Amino acid sequence: MDDYGYSIALFFHLVSLLAAGAAAALAGYAGLRMRAAGNPAEVAGWGMMIGRVVRVFPATTLGLLASGIYMTQTAWSWSTPWIVTGLVGLGTLVVLGSGFEASRGRALGRELRAHGLSERARRLLSDPIAWTAKLMTWTLMLALVFVMTTKPPAWGCAASLVIALIVGAVAAVPIWRRSATELAAADPHTQVLLESAPTTSVVGRTSG
Secondary structure, three states: OHHHHHHHHHHHHHHHHHHHHHHHHHHHHHHHHHHHHOHHHHHHHHHHHHHHHHHHHHHHHHHHHHHHHHHHHHEEEEEEEEHHHHHHHHHHHHHHHHHHHHHHHHHHHHHHHHHOOOOOHHHHOOOHHHHHHHHHHHHHHHHHHHHHHHOOOOOHHHHHHHHHHHHHHHHHHHHHHHHOOOOHHHHHHHHHHHHOOOEEEEEEEEHO
């Protein structure tokens, strides 16, 4: 094994992972700021930031794949559990980001251009599927770092991915609830119904 070549590949692997993590964190922060924005200009500004940040992901994905392939070919095996887990995890990250999040982002962009900061746009800003995918991305990246550093057996690798996805989904629940509350408060019709309803029946009426 070429120790120097392996070390260089490991360096690029870690740099790619750090860059992807930083980009995911920045995109998440910008998404939170978009949710809190009060006008279309603010939303567009944060959206442009996300658009610039996500350009990093294809390069980081390529960096992770290329360096990972080199290290596997020179020092490991394609049947190694944590390497298989890394590939599965990377593929899942691509599906979550390029699939679920990106599709919601494109729908939001079309809605903003056509109707401004409409009710549908606000719902898209708080879309449960998009935010679940985003939080799953963060937890999954942490799980992949754990797997790559500890190199557990097959059951440990599988458990790490499953736990990461579950934690990400559960962590998104407060965002769902807060989003529903914010949208209801912003809807004048809903507000009138809540104010005029008897206290004992508010839960029943809103849940129905």
